[in-house]
Amino acid sequence: MKITSAQVFVGGPGKNYVTLKIMTDQGVYGLGDATLNNRETLPAAYLQDYLIPALIGMDPRRSEDIWQFFYRGAYFRRGPIAMAAYGAIDMALWDIKGKIAGLPCYDLFGGKSRNGAMVYAHATGADLEDLMDSVQHFVDDGYKAVRVQCGIPGMPSASYAVPEEKGSSTEYMTNFSGIRPKVETWDTGKYMRYMPQALADIRERFGPDLHILHDVHHRLTPREAAAFAKDVEPVDLYWLEDPTVADDQDALKLIRQHSTTPIAIGEVFNSIWDCNKLIENELIDFIRVAATYGGGITQLKRIIDLAGLHHVRTGFHGAPSHSPISMAAQYHLNAWAPNFGIQEYLVLGTPECDALFPHDHLMENGMVYVSDAPGLGVDFDESEATKYSYSAGSHPVVRLQDGTLWNY
Structure with a gap:
């Protein structure tokens, strides 16, 4: 079983959800979420430009090895952008494995x-x-x-x-x-x-x-x-x-x-x-x-x-x-x-x-x-996704009464 393609969608009702869809040569697909609130284009770009090209041809059942491949192989480890992208891939692979087994993920x-x-x-x-x-x-x-x-x-x-x-x-x-x-x-x-x-x-x-x-x-x-x-x-x-x-x-x-x-x-x-x-x-x-x-x-x-x-x-x-x-x-x-x-x-x-x-x-x-339902039990309607596009936003910031920046 091999990964043949993957696609990233950015947008949603009131939120810029970053949705990853991974396809396999057996027609089974998996879904993951890479939404990094108010920095959504960053994990999306990391997935599209760096991670997806390396995913093609991998066996989706080997989720542990794939996780280690991206995490250890990056040299510069961790950080919310990278981990959101890895998280989306990992969710999608577990979703695929559940669908292959015909079991919800909790049973796995x-x-x-x-x-x-x-x-x-x-x-x-x-x-x-x-x-x-x-x-x-x-x-x-x-x-x-x-x-x-x-x-x-x-x-x-x-x-x-x-x-x-x-x-x-x-x-x-x-x-x-x-x-x-x-x-x-x-x-x-x-x-x-x-x-x-x-x-x-x-x-x-x-x-x-x-x-x-x-x-x-x-x-x-x-x-x-x-x-x-x-x-x-x-x-x-x-x-x-x-x-x-x-x-x-x-x-x-x-x-x-x-x-x-x-x-x-x-x-x-x-x-x-x-x-x-x-x-x-x-x-x-x-x-x-x-x-x-x-x-x-x-x-x-x-x-x-x-x-x-x-x-x-x-x-x-x-x-x-x-x-x-x-x-x-x-x-x-x-x-x-x-x-x-x-x-x-x-x-x-x-x-x-x-x-x-x-x-x-x-x-x-x-x-x-x-x-x-097998896998994660959530689907994604690509026709609905065409209704939405990216809209930039930011978290608020906090200042003390004298103007000093404080912790949000």
Whole structure:
């Protein structure tokens, strides 16, 4: 069996999804996702100009050797651009192998460990009252876990994942349009004085059974993160996400020394080498590496196995920057992983997205039920793809009130 061709498509409904389709001489094809949010043309070009020419003629069943060929053979290793491209190839090869075997990918990993996987929704509000309404919406919709973000009084612009005005709190998405980044303003003192009580109010309102998650999005120093994690211990968060930048991994020991609040980190990581020490030293409770940025299924399986040795559970990234192909890869890993924790979930199931990526995966009452179709269980309609083209965008940037650039 040989790879005969591969094609890259860029575009989608509201997002620049980077979709890879690999064809074989037996007519079986596989799909992968190389979407690198707001830098989408870079992995697409790497695939088209460098990787696809080398793929032609390879045996798609040899996914491990192909992964090593590109990773070790590149000399300059890792980085989000390369790993997103490798991840797309790896997903597509697993998709092909599942179709050859007539089995869903989770069966190739070792079979299901659970029937359904818990997901969490994103509740947000311009203020705390608005956030409470958003949380209630998702609770009424059957979610058992909700991430909560709200505006901070006195902060001159909306903080991370918070709308400027009330009323869009159940469908809010950060605006990435335009190549020049939007600027947000951050005030650590106001945040640390306000947010612990806001989280306590949410817990009091919704009771002990709702899983409450909160994302700091790298905005605190290690000392500040340790103090914040200690302050919110009574809330019993399901996790505190990215409380500080993880570049200085030893600094995360400070949080562990001062708090038992569970910590989730890793959505910007792109290899096992970004998280191995955090896992081995048990400085985190959930690992957030995504199937695309993390180099695909082959790499994530290694991370999952390492995490399982150290009481660390999965909590894969699931922002709209991941297409239904990448999410499907994670659904299959979630079904199998013995140390599964939770899956981030933002609604992708618009009619336009479902038309571009037909699938039978089901999200119901806060749980995802993976399809039993062979491979990843997602298809790609090339005729629908012609409706979309690339549109440049950028993440916002953050500045302190005096103008200093800060961590997004």
